[in-house]
Amino acid sequence: DVKVTQSSRYLVKRTGEKVFLECVQDMDHENMFWYRQDPGLGLRLIYFSYDVKMKEKGDIPEGYSVSREKKERFSLILESASTNQTSMYLCASRPQTGYYGYTFGSGTRLTVV
């Protein structure tokens, strides 16, 4: 069964901390994505990567960066966590070609205190 795995289900961090959210997929997918999901706002794209070492800004990249050193792993970095980054973070992947939707990870609920 194909899988997208996010390293933490729940995370609590302090304001100002550097936070790493990890996502690993075992499907050899080229494209990977990071979204955050907030009540009333839906899913909003933070960053995506269409291949190794490639990255593109999404709709709300401010305060975030990403790393894609290997095809299977896409990391989201909060350089200096703030309370307004408290959210559910969802990673997703899809193959480069074909009419495929995303496969999502189970999400990381991050609380910044």
Added chain:
Amino acid sequence: GQNIDQPTEMTATEGAIVQINCTYQTSGFNGLFWYQQHAGEAPTFLSYNVLDGLEEKGRFSSFLSRSKGYSYLLLKELQMKDSASYLCAVRDKGAGSYQLTFGKGTKLSVIP
């Protein structure tokens, strides 16, 4: 850019049929997806439409009209486990075709 609208909440009775609408405005169009998301869980893929018409998959069907910028998800023989949020998402044509833009989701409550 894209603008996607769907109702915020809906309530329906177990055993009934419910239709969840989605309208979109996009500069280019390369497919529309429906996802189901139970509370606290990740979205899971339900359906995909790229051509006009109805796609049927068991109790769930999805319809697309590209000229009207309109889609709906039809759920038949509702079950309690269908209580979830339903997300409409559009894929843009062109340079950004890797990514989906999601609507805010419709929270469906199925009552006995």
